[in-house]
Amino acid sequence: MLTLRQYQQDAISQLYDWLRERKHDHDSEHNPLVVAPTGSGKSLLIAAIIRDALVQFKGQRVLVLTHVKELIEQNHAKLMAVFPECDAGIYSASIGLRHTQNKVIFAGIQSVADKAALLGEFQVVMVDECHLIPHSGIGRYRQFLNDLREVNGGKIRVVGFTATPYRLDSGYLHEGNGRLFTDIAANIELLPLIEAGYLAPLTAKRTAFTVDLDSVKKRGGEYIIGEAGTAMMADGNTGKAIEDAVYRASDRQHWIVFACTIEHAAEICHELNKHGITNHLVTGQTPKKTREAMLQEFRDGRVRALVNVGVLTTGVDLPLIDCIILLRPTASTGLYLQMLGRGMRPHDDKADCLVLDYAGNIERHGCVDDPNINLGKIVEDREPGEPVVKTCPECETIVHAKLLVCPCGHEFPPPKPKVSDVAANAALLSTQWEPVIQKVTRVEFSQYQKAGSEYPVTKVEYYNDDGMWPVKVATEFVCDYHPDGSWGKQKADAWWKFWRLTKYQDNSIYLRQAYLHHLFSTGEYVSHLRLDMRGKYPSILGKSFCKPHAIPA
Secondary structure (H helix, E strand, O other): OOOHHHHHHHHHHHHHHHHHHOOOOOOOOEEEEEEOOOOOHHHHHHHHHHHHHHHHOOOEEEEEEEEHHHHHHHHHHHHHHHHHOOEEEEEOOOOOOOOOOOOOOEEEHHHHHOOOOHHOOEEEEEEOOHHHOOOOOOHHHHHHHHHHHHHHOOOOOOEEEEOOEOOOOOOOOOOOOOOOOEEEEEEHHHHHHHHHHOOOOEOOOOOOOOOEEEOEEEEEOEEOOHHHHHHHHHHHHHHHHHHHHHHHHOOOOEEEEEOOOOOHHHHHHHHHOOOOOOEEEEOOOOHHHHHHHHHHHHHOOOOEEEEEOOOOOOOOOOOOOOEEEOOOOOHHHHHHHHHOOOOOOOOOOOOOEEEOOOOOOOHHHHHOOEEOOOOOOOOOOOOOOOOOOEOOOOOOOOEEEOOOOOOOOOOOOOOOOHHHHHHOOOOOOOOOOOOOEEOOOOEEEEOOOOOOOOOOEEEEEEOOOOOOEEEEEEEEOOOOOOOOOOOOHHHHHHHHHOOOOHHHOOOOHHHHHHHHHHHHOOOOOEEEEEOOOOOOEEEEEEEEOOOOOOOOO
């Protein structure tokens, strides 16, 4: 029996409402998106829509496309579990099945890319993990869909399913030129699922260090994986990270570790072995039966850690995972969310999933329910006229045009990396963050003018000198020099009013600054700042003072 949760039924109803509104619009092809977070039951959504299509419209045929055999098998198995009488088949070379005549076919794009005529007509095509379809160019998905339109008399309905409706190279899937999808018809939000207990919450502990990747180059907007791997291994980083993880995750029993390259993963396994942490290394080269045996040992608790190189981000259901160790950096928000999604499936034996990030991903991308999505910002490191990116013909991964192979193991000569003394300390859910209180012992003022800006500003820097070396706590910019009546000047006047120095309103800015600097230098003023650390730079939420009467009337 097919039993849907309320949010799943709502999403399907929203999709159907969207389709009904465009039922008679024949001027253009409308293709909707369904956004469903990892762990929200995307396979069940697909099964329910297929059942409705076949029950209500007897002549319909449905094709479900995706890129990995695990998702093909998972989606097919879910449909047969809830709709066993359905006439459904599989066309996938990697699975060893090539069905062509069924009402419903689950297919791998690699296997059917040139088989549109063989498969015949379909009224509905569902694409799982549809963010793999590029905006422009003719990749395997685009070419196949074009061929299928010809077979189907010129038109088909394509419904996309994804947890991340955007691409690093081109932005949101339903926006811009060349888009295949036209609207987000249904969007299941992440946070309500966590609050209702349908997904497990993530929690992060401050790690001992974060590898600084500023010197690692990007191509196609993503870190060159070989350079990143070498950076993560340099100066004993792997050993230090694993030692720190063993300490912080001592109470966690099912770890998944994301590595950059096979060499990097092997080093991680070596370090885990030194600490008595049983583990398996899973890569794209691991034979299917061996991999299945490894995953089963992990489920049974005979192996504590799975170390993987780019293969356990989709299509794997391992709800026991209670610790994610990020030793692979990524500039892709989508990949970041996929990695963290591995730990969000609920299980009776876990309350949450711990995330230990040694690659700066949390600071880079933010909370999983409200990520910092930086789209379309490709590094211009190509010659004029060269293409920026291309799509891997096997796995549809986006890589830079200069890259000779898919970044699953290719090594590039790296510059010597640096290790940052600032460790990961960001929230993983927007409801988890708390203000940070920082001590202040000194305040400095200076005039600053950004290149291209018409007006200078007063730069106010707060320091704590109590440690081995001065630490800048936060910075404020006060728009003293902006025109009267402007937003910046109003904010500046409010800033000075806060210090109750309005009686110096007629004095020069320099005199006001000098007087305020004198007050700070007496040590009678700000003692602590209350900061929001979620952004790139600390944001000041409030100030504490040494004495209640510190600010003069």
